[in-house]
Amino acid sequence: MNTQLLTTRPEVRRSSRGSVNPFKGQHRRRLLRADLLTVLFWASLAGAIALWLADGGASGFSTPAGSFTALGIVAGLAGMDLVLLMLLLAARLPFIDGAVGHDRALEFHRKLGKPALYLLLAHGILIAIGYGMAEGLDPVTEAVNLWVQVPDMWLAYISMVLFIAVVVTSLVAVRRRFPYEFWYAVHLLTYAAVLTSIPHQFSVGGLFAPGTWQRWYWLAACIGTGAALLHNRVLEPIVATTRHKLSVSRVVQVAPGVVSIEMTGRHLDELTGAGGRFFIWRFLAPGMWWHPHPFSLSAEPLQLGPSGSLRITVRNLGKGSSQLARLKRGTKVAIEGPYGLFSTAARSRNHVVMIGAGIGITPIRALLESTPFNPGDATVILRGRSEKELYLGKEIMDLCQRRGATLYHLTGRRPAGVETWLPADATRSGYRLGSYAPNIAEADVYVCGPAAWAQNVLKDARAAGVREEQLHYERFDW
Amino acid sequence: MRIRAAVSATLASAGILLVGWQSGSHVTEAAGSSIGTSAGTTGTTGSTGASAATGSGSGSSSGTSTSGAASGSGATGSTGSTETTTSAAGAGNGSGTFAGSVSQTRFGNVQVQITVSGGKITDVTALQLTDEDRRSVAISNRAAPLLRSEVLQAQSANVQTIGGATVTSDAYLSSLQAALDAANL
Numbered sequence: 001m002n003t004q005l006l007t008t009r010p011e012v013r014r015s016s017r018g019s020v021n022p023f024k025g026q027h028r029r030r031l032l033r034a035d036l037l038t039v040l041f042w043a044s045l046a047g048a049i050a051l052w053l054a055d056g057g058a059s060g061f062s063t064p065a066g067s068f069t070a071l072g073i074v075a076g077l078a079g080m081d082l083v084l085l086m087l088l089l090a091a092r093l094p095f096i097d098g099a100v101g102h103d104r105a106l107e108f109h110r111k112l113g114k115p116a117l118y119l120l121l122a123h124g125i126l127i128a129i130g131y132g133m134a135e136g137l138d139p140v141t142e143a144v145n146l147w148v149q150v151p152d153m154w155l156a157y158i159s160m161v162l163f164i165a166v167v168v169t170s171l172v173a174v175r176r177r178f179p180y181e182f183w184y185a186v187h188l189l190t191y192a193a194v195l196t197s198i199p200h201q202f203s204v205g206g207l208f209a210p211g212t213w214q215r216w217y218w219l220a221a222c223i224g225t226g227a228a229l230l231h232n233r234v235l236e237p238i239v240a241t242t243r244h245k246l247s248v249s250r251v252v253q254v255a256p257g258v259v260s261i262e263m264t265g266r267h268l269d270e271l272t273g274a275g276g277r278f279f280i281w282r283f284l285a286p287g288m289w290w291h292p293h294p295f296s297l298s299a300e301p302l303q304l305g306p307s308g309s310l311r312i313t314v315r316n317l318g319k320g321s322s323q324l325a326r327l328k329r330g331t332k333v334a335i336e337g338p339y340g341l342f343s344t345a346a347r348s349r350n351h352v353v354m355i356g357a358g359i360g361i362t363p364i365r366a367l368l369e370s371t372p373f374n375p376g377d378a379t380v381i382l383r384g385r386s387e388k389e390l391y392l393g394k395e396i397m398d399l400c401q402r403r404g405a406t407l408y409h410l411t412g413r414r415p416a417g418v419e420t421w422l423p424a425d426a427t428r429s430g431y432r433l434g435s436y437a438p439n440i441a442e443a444d445v446y447v448c449g450p451a452a453w454a455q456n457v458l459k460d461a462r463a464a465g466v467r468e469e470q471l472h473y474e475r476f477d478w
Numbered sequence: 479m480r481i482r483a484a485v486s487a488t489l490a491s492a493g494i495l496l497v498g499w500q501s502g503s504h505v506t507e508a509a510g511s512s513i514g515t516s517a518g519t520t521g522t523t524g525s526t527g528a529s530a531a532t533g534s535g536s537g538s539s540s541g542t543s544t545s546g547a548a549s550g551s552g553a554t555g556s557t558g559s560t561e562t563t564t565s566a567a568g569a570g571n572g573s574g575t576f577a578g579s580v581s582q583t584r585f586g587n588v589q590v591q592i593t594v595s596g597g598k599i600t601d602v603t604a605l606q607l608t609d610e611d612r613r614s615v616a617i618s619n620r621a622a623p624l625l626r627s628e629v630l631q632a633q634s635a636n637v638q639t640i641g642g643a644t645v646t647s648d649a650y651l652s653s654l655q656a657a658l659d660a661a662n663l
Contacts, residue, residue, distance in 0.1 A: 035483035035486065038483040039486045039487045039490050042487040043487070043490045043491055043494055045491070046492075046495050047498075049495060050495050050497060050499070052498070052502075053495070053498035054497075054498040054501040054502045055502065056502050058502050069644075131641050131644070134638075134639055134644065136638060137641075142641060149640075150643075151616050151620075203614075203617065204617075
């Protein structure tokens, strides 16, 4: 039993074609915000350099030594600006989250890591060359002199080492070798790296020199970034945790190694709205409270009177997740979120296609429950190695029947040596994504599952004529 | 949509850089013209040399001079000083104390005074040093003795700047050059 049409397609209502698209305005605003963010990103880099120019920085180019120093300063300014932008991307700003989504923001954050490090390294090397040339010293001697003689420079060297450590441990190849906690601890050193870099910007560099425009720019940038981090990553979670007072009410085994964790709390109807369904959970039990778990809701929050309930569904992926199966009833839960754009907030069309694989099916379940569509306008495709891996399959089938969505179960191993997201027999029959969802080109496509699998789905969707802005993909792996 | 973002980002960045560069070139010019303002001398001879030509008025450029100004003045100072050293040998009849011009930097004003005896620089004292904040004071306190001993050894303003104190060094040497000019060294 491999490819199966589980619900008959309800008669397609012709009215949906002529009717207005309720998501058009939301979609236009979201794209505008994303473009605005792109402009702001480049403008801040240009602004950092322009302010330095406005304070007379270009005059350094009159001598060869001065040119090296000036280029070094430009590299340092751009590097510092990038570091602050990276912190802002990781600050869970609602404006960024709502425009491109939490995972896209972090993806961009990751991409900036290496350029920022290269700029900071270039900053150090070029300045050492420039100063050295001015004094007739080789760059290495000059670097040692700077370390020994100039106040605060030793802190800047420490900062450089910390930045290198943070970026190296974040490289994919290195990161896989260490547990999440190690990477997280090293990543926290970013704050130490930024703080140790600031004294030499005051004393040796001119970033905060009184009487310059740069002073105000950098003061605003540093204080703004710090405040954003403090507000969104410390204060907001504390407020959300105390307001909603979540605690574990039940842990149910869904399949071997997969559990649903149900929680009760207050004001849960205020929690999500049209926004994301992705939270970072901390179960406040001994030995567990410090471990953050990123999971999406697998059911919409339900508010009945004063008490409400919500649910996540988790597969036993690692040591941290396996502890979750033994959670005691009444365990308090701290939350950060909701984040993400795997929700109605990302909709742009009337039609919707939802594709989930393995544990990635669970966010699809929550989306299917809440996102608006007319009967016949939605297609749900679940993929697993076997029928047992189609978690929450029964619930999803009920929802599809109730709401008039077409459901496919695609099970079986994928063919050997072929890059595809489909099972072997489907590829043999020549099926593609369009075979299951004929009107996919005019639909929003939500994909959730393992990274390599999801990339194949996205490729197939693009080939079927789906534009980039219609694709909504939530990353699973951190 | 991506095109819209790319075009607007390019235009915005180019515009911002252009504005910065434009206002920067004004600062550089203004600072460049104000470098030569001399604070007069306390010695026997009047002010001489190109750097002192504009007379007194140390506060004429209000706070806009920057590192660009300082390094610019350093460059003119050092070219002038090579001429001074060649002519200093024969002209060794001046004695007394001579104060140099006030060099403005973004970290504060710098002015030095030299004591000349029998055509030789016997002492250099700093009347003002970069003191805008505690960091500047720390840098000044480290750089000034080093610069003084270098100058006494070289008997000219043609000495190396101190690493990490480039702005202070350039201003120091530019003021020193004005003092040397005033002393006819």
